[in-house]
Amino acid sequence: MAIVYQTDKRSGITYAYQSTSYWDKEKQQSRAKRTLIGRVDKETGEIVPTDGRNKKKKESSEPIKRGPVPVQNTSRSFYGATYLFDAIGEKLGIIEDLKQCFPDTYKQILSIAYYLLLEDKNPLYRFEKWGSLHKHPYGKNITSQRSSELFASISEEQKNMFFRLQGKRRTEKEYWAYDTTSISSYSECLRQVQYGVNKEDDSLPQINLALVFGESSNLPFYYRKLAGNIPDSKTIKKLIEDLDLLGFSKVKLVLDRGFYSADNINDFYKDHRKFLVGVKTSLSFVKKELDIIHDDFRSFENYSEKYELYHRSVLTKWNYTQERPYKGDTITDRKQLYIHYYYNIDRAADEEKAFDRKLISLKQELESGIRVPEHENQYKKYFDIKTTPKRGVQVKVNEEAIKKAKRYYGFFVLVTNEKMDAITALEIYRNKDVIEKAFGNLKERLNMRRTLVSSEQSLDGKLFVEFIALIYLSYIKKQMQDHDLFKTYTISSALDKLDVIECFEQPGHKLSVGEILEKQKELYHHFGVLPPNSL
Template sequence: MGYQKVNMVLERGFYSKENINWVYQSHQKFLIGLRLNLNYVKEVLEQESDNLQLWSNLDPQFGTYGICRSIEWEYTQDRHRKGDVLIEKRRTYLHLFYNDEKAAKDRADQNELYTQLYYELTHNERKDYHAKDYAKYFDVVEIPKRGIKVTAKEDVMKAEIRNYGYFAMLSNDVRDPFEALCLYRSKDIVEKGFGNLKDRLNFRRMQVSSELALDGKLFVGFIALIYLSHLKKKMQEAKLFDRWTLQGVLDEVDLIEVFQAPEVGKVIGEVTKKQKELFQSLGITPPLLQILGT
């Protein structure tokens, strides 16, 4: 496509040793989410869990603690022409994070799962897609004339608790944990923005009569995502995320009324003091109230 430098930002579902080796072999820069059950992640997290939650490692903008540790990635490449396997060490950056709100959400979600699994087991309403979870979190014993006895595997549940609120990323380029977090969340902004295109802008059904109209609609959606990404960047520069969310900013300015008058043109309604301050923080001149006849 003509791009000279590409930084790949990937969900943890794309993680595999083969994929990371391929990215290295392709000389690409990457940032990827990681599962906490990977051995090298567990090892570093166990060493750094106390340090991770120190105030000096907190970024107030994100409300998240973060650290970066340099590790060695064991790079392997099958060299078919030479008939051997190249094995090298590559410097890689492991980013570890902890967030209190995520910890509370993880606990609530996991408890909800336990309750659902227990109900399905005790009421004989097992679901095939929960088969592995039943075996992982509960012991089920058949008792003659009494039915079944379901007992929680508390050791397994305690192990789950230790991971509440933590998440991890891996990069061969980004060294600062909060720069990595910013890049990763920028991907989320685009994904959520695309979700808004499908839901709020009716992109689930294109409802167009020609291929040209379809191209135009997709182009408008693409431009909208660029604006979302730029707005997020400006909010970060102005440190607005301490007080606002991206959706909150959009909702606030959405209250400004704009309509067309046949003889006057565009008419802008009242702009509140809060909205003016918001525009100024973003480096934008606030729109002026226009009254018909003036």
Template structure:
């Protein structure tokens, strides 16, 4: 059995030895033969093979090397391949894209393992083991993007949804993605969460809460928060029946017209309620003095909170109102709020620029006279109202979840949507679309969606193992991306050897159960 060992000399140079292990019959114990095959280049980290020696033992300049070595990254491929197989993504792609799937997965490898634009991928492909087995020029990537049309994407979504149809809850949300092109019809000017002045396209993302895997995405024309419009968009795609969706939505979806539309469409829902709503005000006032009772304490995701649930009517429909109070969170929020009050007060008194003008207008009374100058007073009524109504409280309404523990659990799992959008923009190079046609844009978003499936699976495994407390996703991908494979083309059969692994690489290999030849 062959392996490689690195040895650092006194001069600091690192030599690489090929070690062949065997059983020595004469000595009756394990033994090995060791042969130096080269050294590590300090600048590049690549293996520099030894030059062949002449028969007299001197280095020959005329003879050609007996072996040709290639050093490529293998770790990125190993991890992405594991994720694609475990999720069923690879199987779905092979069925829907029998010709293009190696090209698609090669692009996904790059997007998951490198935070650079896809147009810079050609050089990366040349130095890493990929599904395609060869480099992928930028021109071919452009052709690939244009070939992944909406009809072909829908076929994939149908197969992918069918594979995940046993799941119970789905979460949905909307985000905006900026584009450098003003020539694409669906790209419009409008408000962006990222405060980006570029034109944008809006995306509706549907994610399975239990597996935290993306189910499908739908491009939207304009910033839509109307449930009827969302329902219409979903049904137009004929991918998921609206009554199959148990949707978890954020506070910005809560208003009367949306609740009426949700009941009318017979969709199951759980929605956060803003403090400005009458439902929230009444619920907090009703439970303010009685919520902190041992009988109301529940545990959700290792966090203890107080909870109460009551059944109300909404236009003759059942509506469960779940009221939560987190005393620890309230203490922290009070401290943060008071510190901000003091900071803004000092800024006002000394005539300095105020960091938050809306905060100033709401919680301070500022007067100025020619004689006394600036006079600053706290708006005690507004401060008291904020502390009583907002700090530590959370209100959630649902038309089908009766239990307060279950309601808060599935709502908090909704964070997978926000994490996915964050990954989409920050980890997977989609903060700004660098395409100039509608066909390429659709294909580009589709590649991002597929990469997001892989990223979500990796994140979930890291979270389950509690690795997220010590390592970020980027650190894990960078570390496993440094795992190198040396191919010796001088052998009769090309021989692949994985360079010595670091301790963290060994831990990653063990966590994700990566098989040979990666380990």
């Protein structure tokens, strides 16, 4: 049996028939008997039952029996990977939260996210082929026009509701890592596409994308699109406002040194928010405390064999200020601040070699008389230059200036207002690299290196669906890391191994799943999912 569709040319109505094949003994050939099932709804594509006279069946007064929805089509589809996504979505509450925020379109959002996960780097117009071969939540084709309409329909209110619901499922005890990346764009129509500091040295204008990740859960929680010319340090105030509006005023943030500014640190203290921030060694308060402990820094008791570096912690005071325009005054105070110092010998050697090579190049420029205007300050800082009629240009190295420059090579610094030892702080900070890898996943696997949309609404919606796919991808990646699966698989090969598992559907029967190998069952268990019941 199969479902056959036929359109009435006069009315334009499409009808669905159940076609049953049989053998005609008299004519000695195969024939088919068709039974009208109903008419096809143009909006939803669903079959609306009729009584055979082009009228909808009257509603029965008998209560509707609950149970599995009967299958209307006989089909054979790939199911193993999309089953995994279904299970992860249930586990993380993604499906439930999407359904609450997008009751009419959540299945389409999920299907596109599944497509992005399995067909990395493929454009959305290839969805039709993929959708016809896979069992997925929406179950029907999503054309390029329909996907654009879907993206444009996703509102800020719906997105914020989803962030709020997902955030409640995360633990507020963990640090949340925050970072930004640049996404280049060919579009001249998007207001936030601007020239700025591109983190991949791309010459195109860009938008910036900010992400918040759970430092230990490795799951993304929130994102925001920014104009391409906004520096990182200027985004913190808006981040804090957004987190407050979403009901997460007590979260702890871990940030790299691009987000450091005295104003941001003051705002963290003002809001009683815990932070861990990387800072430059050139900051005066950092150098002041380091100079006190510098000479005996590399003592044996300060060495970490695990991380192969030396570490020291200093408790100091932060000069807190808070301007109060409504009162016309400024509050000052001394707040407790922990500074964690780290020294890596290999890093120091690399920095010193690079500096020496730079000095050689500068000296050659001076002696040859081919001076570079941009290097004038460095010439004056590191060399004594004399010119005589007989001996020409004489260049002598300023040893004191060079020694001073090399004094802080190999050091890096973290500051926090939460009491912890230096190694704990280092581990929390290093876990922040999950967000760097997430940006790589967005740009490479989820095909967001350059935006190809032409409207703000489409871009916002596409980013949201990409974000949904990123939650799944981040969960899968963490499970693979936790179970040491990267020795055997890549993310693609692991998903491919499950993707080949098939399912079978036919009217009057429940869905059945094909054979599952032991290696495939092991993968499901590593991902924290029970394998589907197979034949």
